Amino acid sequence: xPIERLPTKVRPYAxxxxxxxxxxxxxxxxxxxxxxxxxxAYVVTAPIPPYHPIEMVTFIxxxxxxxxxxxxxxxxxxxxxxxxLSGIAVGVAVGLCYAWAGSLVAQFMxxxxxxIRYLSRAALYVVVGTLVLYIVWLxxxxxxxxxxxxxxxxxxxxxxxxAS
Numbered sequence: 001x002p003i004e005r006l007p008t009k010v011r012p013y014a015x016x017x018x019x020x021x022x023x024x025x026x027x028x029x030x031x032x033x034x035x036x037x038x039x040x041a042y043v044v045t046a047p048i049p050p051y052h053p054i055e056m057v058t059f060i061x062x063x064x065x066x067x068x069x070x071x072x073x074x075x076x077x078x079x080x081x082x083x084x085l086s087g088i089a090v091g092v093a094v095g096l097c098y099a100w101a102g103s104l105v106a107q108f109m110x111x112x113x114x115x116i117r118y119l120s121r122a123a124l125y126v127v128v129g130t131l132v133l134y135i136v137w138l139x140x141x142x143x144x145x146x147x148x149x150x151x152x153x154x155x156x157x158x159x160x161x162x163a164s
Contacts, residue, residue, distance in 0.1 A: 032074030039067030
């Protein structure tokens with residue numbers, strides 16, 4: 001339903017919600033929640049052998065805390081989605097996604113008997129990272145010009161000569 005058909009008292013709130021939905025905040029919230037969930041999974045459970053290469057760099061709890069911290073920063077950035085901190089946090093999340101994907105592909109090449117599980121998980125991380133990059137690119141290049149029809153009140157004001 002067009003916002004113009006809503007009751008007049010509700011329109012300002014509807015415009016704010018629409019503007020917020022068009023901002024970078026919703027994808028940042030999704031990425032932040034995903035990061036927190038992944039981090040919690042790595043903090044509360046021990047890695048299952050065979051480990052993939054990135055899990056051998058340092059103890060897995062470090063990466064869990066890194067995912068969680070980045071997710072919390074992303075959620076905090078929803079109030080200022082175009083800030084430098086937001087860009088850094090999105091970059092860290094995308095970097096972690098690609099690092100995990102690369103590590104899982106490497107594990108598949110090292111231990112091919114666990115076959116497609118590693119490749120399927122790697123594909124998910126690549127898809128998430130690529131979608132985030134696409135959304136960031138798309139939002140930075142799109143120029144949104146909205147053609148809106150005048151409301152009945154605006155037409156009446158113009159016809160009466162009251163328009164300013």
